[in-house]
Each structure stands twice: as C-alpha cells, then as structure tokens.
Amino acid sequence: MKRNLLFTAFIALALLSCTVQAKDTVVTDVAGRQVHIDTPVKRMILGEGRQIYLLSVLQPDAPFKGVVGWREDLSQADPExxxxxxxxxxxxxxxxTFGGFKDGTFDVEQAAALKPDVVFMNIEAQTATEDAGYEGKLAALGIPIVYVDFRENPIKDTTPSIRLMGQLLGKNDEAERFIEFSDEQMARVTDVIEKANPKRPRVFIDRAGGYSDDCCMSFxxxxxxxxxxxxxxxNIADGIIPNTFGTLNPEQIIASNPExxxxxxxxWEAYVPGGAWVGVGPGADMTKARQKLEALTHRTAMTGIEAVKQDQVHAIWHQFYNSPYYFVAIQQLAKWFHPDLFQDLDPDATLAELHERFLPLSYQPGYWVSLEAADE
Known part of the structure; x- marks a missing residue:
C-alpha cells in the first residue's frame, strides 16, 4: 500500500513538473502584438541567422540549442x-536553412514539418510577412511569430528584444546581465558627452561603401x-534621409563637407566577389583593409572634403548595425570624433570583455581600421 502511495505521488509530481515546464505565456513583441506562446521555448526558427548574436549571449554553452531552422545569411554576411x-x-x-520572408521564398510547409514553438522574425519583415499571409498560415498551424528588432531602431528596440527572447527561452538572468553590461558601456560615452557638450564634427556614414558602384548609401x-x-x-544625412536607410548623392556629401x-x-565575397568593400571583422587583414579604405577616398563623393584632407576616414564592422553589440561601435565612434575626451576609453578592450564574459568564441581583433596616422 505504501509503495502504491509513493508511486501515485511520484506520478503526480511528474505531471505537475510537465505542467510547470510548458506554461502559456502572453508577451508583447516589438511590433506591439500580443502573442500567446508556450514557455520556455524549446524549438525555434530564426527568421535571420544573425539573431545568433543574441542567442550566443543567452545560452553561450550551446548557442544553437533549440534552433531547428534558420535563414541562410550568417554564412554569407559574416563568414568569419x-x-x-x-x-x-x-x-x-x-x-x-530557409529563404527570406521579404522575398517570398520562405517555405511554410518546411517550417511546419520542423514543429517549432516560435518563429523569431525581424521587424523589417513584418509588412512582407503580412502581405504574403505568412502570419495567418503559421497561426493556423499553431506556430506563433514573434517580432524582434536589432536593425530598424536598435537604440529603442534592442533592450526590449533581449528581454523578450530571454523571457521566452527562460534566460531572464542572462538577458539582464548583458543589458547591465551594455548600459554601463553606453554610459562611458553618454556621460562624457553630456558633461562636456563638445562641438560636434560633421559625419558621413558610408553604409557598405564599395559594395556597389553606386554612391552612397547611408543612415x-x-x-x-x-x-x-x-x-x-x-550626421550629415539628418534631415535628408527620413527613415533608417537611404541614399545621399555625391553633390550632397561634397556640399556638407564632412569632417x-x-x-x-x-x-562580402559571397555577395560581391572581389568588390571594393572594406573587409573588416574578426581576424581581418588590416593592411588590405586600409588599402581598400584609402581607395574609396578617390570616389567623386570624397572630392575636396575635410575628412579626406585630414585622414579622418575610418571603417568599422557593418554588423554592429544589426546586433546587440552596437555599444562597442558607439565607443569607437566617440574615440574617433573626440579623441581628447576619450583617451582612456578602449573599445578593443570592451569587445574583448564582451567575448570573455558573454560569448563562446575567443576574441579576434580587426573590427575597425583608420587612415589617421595614429593607426599606422
């Protein structure tokens, strides 16, 4: 009799454990949608492979745990x-791997066969996703879409996206530790700028310069x-480009005379073989990167501008625009714009600490290069 009671109690505890493990949770994603989802998420599809930049922070020992499918962009956009x-x-x-939502090559049947608990989508794909009816088709199969954002408005949306994915994966503590680190590193710039209120140099951000012959994409x-x-x-594009992404023509750049x-x-060898793009990133060849950066200064848009005259021309890893590591880029920009104010700031050390504390990969320098004499 006693054995039967113990067995019954064990079964009851097991059932209770299962109930706790699969909890219906209502979350609000960065698109403002309320989504019902069973948490913690065990199986997920990444609407963009570069979402692994955050997953690696949340579950560094096994960053791909639970990823049953993903868009094939990491290997092409960030091969290193x-x-x-x-x-x-x-x-x-x-x-x-999957095609993209925006270009209509996503395979709903393939996704359903993988039985994901959730599809994480970037916010910029929302319109195309809705127009193609993907949300309804996946919802009919019991597969919710959750929108996150690291690209369209990263300063506003990155922290909520980190918290959202952390909550769904049961990694709240990991998410909060990274947010705390990010906030601390941002404050090392914002506190100084607020106090000093320095004269602001005119800046041209050349988005993916050399990727194509057209000039010039910017932000x-x-x-x-x-x-x-x-x-x-x-930003010289302020007031000219109304949205996150856009284009400046050479005449606008020359007239703005960026410093x-x-x-x-x-x-980007996978996209533009042998292109004029500047190949910065982990382990990059700095000599080659600097040579390609210098070559870009001979374009029409760079004619006679102050930045070229003073060798204040730099290149930085493009993927800072699409990852929760953006605060490192802000530190490096601040050091270029105001070297006297930020003599003690070491963005290289910040990025190395980020890898050591949060990521499963060893740090390799090479994320930026400059024409200024100090880098020679």
Whole structure:
C-alpha cells in the first residue's frame, strides 16, 4: 500500500513538473502584438541567422540549442563568425536553412514539418510577412511569430528584444546581465558627452561603401545615424534621409563637407566577389583593409572634403548595425570624433570583455581600421 502511495505521488509530481515546464505565456513583441506562446521555448526558427548574436549571449554553452531552422545569411554576411561557430559547434552545418520572408521564398510547409514553438522574425519583415499571409498560415498551424528588432531602431528596440527572447527561452538572468553590461558601456560615452557638450564634427556614414558602384548609401535618424549622435557627432544625412536607410548623392556629401567619414564594411565575397568593400571583422587583414579604405577616398563623393584632407576616414564592422553589440561601435565612434575626451576609453578592450564574459568564441581583433596616422 505504501509503495502504491509513493508511486501515485511520484506520478503526480511528474505531471505537475510537465505542467510547470510548458506554461502559456502572453508577451508583447516589438511590433506591439500580443502573442500567446508556450514557455520556455524549446524549438525555434530564426527568421535571420544573425539573431545568433543574441542567442550566443543567452545560452553561450550551446548557442544553437533549440534552433531547428534558420535563414541562410550568417554564412554569407559574416563568414568569419560563421566559420568560428562552425569550428566549435559543427552541428550548425545540419540546421535546415530557409529563404527570406521579404522575398517570398520562405517555405511554410518546411517550417511546419520542423514543429517549432516560435518563429523569431525581424521587424523589417513584418509588412512582407503580412502581405504574403505568412502570419495567418503559421497561426493556423499553431506556430506563433514573434517580432524582434536589432536593425530598424536598435537604440529603442534592442533592450526590449533581449528581454523578450530571454523571457521566452527562460534566460531572464542572462538577458539582464548583458543589458547591465551594455548600459554601463553606453554610459562611458553618454556621460562624457553630456558633461562636456563638445562641438560636434560633421559625419558621413558610408553604409557598405564599395559594395556597389553606386554612391552612397547611408543612415537617417536611426541605427548608425543615431550612433553618430550619441557619440557626439552630427550626421550629415539628418534631415535628408527620413527613415533608417537611404541614399545621399555625391553633390550632397561634397556640399556638407564632412569632417569625419565612417565606412561600414565586412567580408562580402559571397555577395560581391572581389568588390571594393572594406573587409573588416574578426581576424581581418588590416593592411588590405586600409588599402581598400584609402581607395574609396578617390570616389567623386570624397572630392575636396575635410575628412579626406585630414585622414579622418575610418571603417568599422557593418554588423554592429544589426546586433546587440552596437555599444562597442558607439565607443569607437566617440574615440574617433573626440579623441581628447576619450583617451582612456578602449573599445578593443570592451569587445574583448564582451567575448570573455558573454560569448563562446575567443576574441579576434580587426573590427575597425583608420587612415589617421595614429593607426599606422
């Protein structure tokens, strides 16, 4: 009799445990949508492979745990980090890949077959997702979409996105520790700029300079445009480009006469083989990157501008525009714009600490390069 009572109690505890493990949770995503989802999430599809930048923070020992499918962009947009992750976590080669929501190549049937608990989508894909009816089709299959944002308005949306994904994965503590680190590192810039109120240099952000022959893609009031403002600069595209992304023509750049030029770069061999882009990133060849950066100063848009005359032309890792590591870019921008104010700030050390404390990969320098004499 006693054995039967113990067995019954064990079964009851087991059932209670299962109930606790799968809890219906209502969350509000960055699109303002209320979503019902069973938490903690065990199986997920990443609408963009670069969402792994955050997953690696939340679950560094097994960043790909629970990822049953993802968009194939990390290997093409950031091959150095993809190779580093693949070397340590070779199973990523077996994760099914998807096309994009925005270009209509996402396969709903393939997604359903993988039985995900959630699809994490970037906010910029929302319109295309709704227009194609993906939300309704996935909802009919019991698969919720949750929108996050690290690109359209990262200063506003990154922290809520970190908290959201942390909550859904049962990684609240990990999320909060990273947010605390991010806030501390941001304050090392914002506190100084607020107190000193320095004269702001005119800054041109050359988005993916050299990626194509067209000139020049840039940023409006958000993303790198806002990074410039926070770092104590004046974005020359402010008031010209109304949204996050847009284009300046050479005449507008020359007329604005920027005192600082910052090119965003990366290894885009998969997209533009042998292109004029500046290949900065982990482990990048700095000599080659500097040569390609210098070559970009000979474009028409750079004619006679102050930044070129004074060698205040720099390149920085493009993926800072699309990851929760953006605060490192803001530190480096601040150091370029106001070297006297930030003599003691070491963005390299910040990025190294980020890797040591939060990421499963060893830090490799190479995320930025400059034409100024101090870098020679």
């Amino acid at each position: 980090n993809y190779e580093a992750y693949a070397a340590r976590f070779p199973d990523i080669e077996n994760i099914p 409006g009031p958000h993303n790198f445009g806002e990074y410039v403002d926070i770092a104590g600069g004046q 600082q030029v910052v090119v965003t770069g990366g290894d």
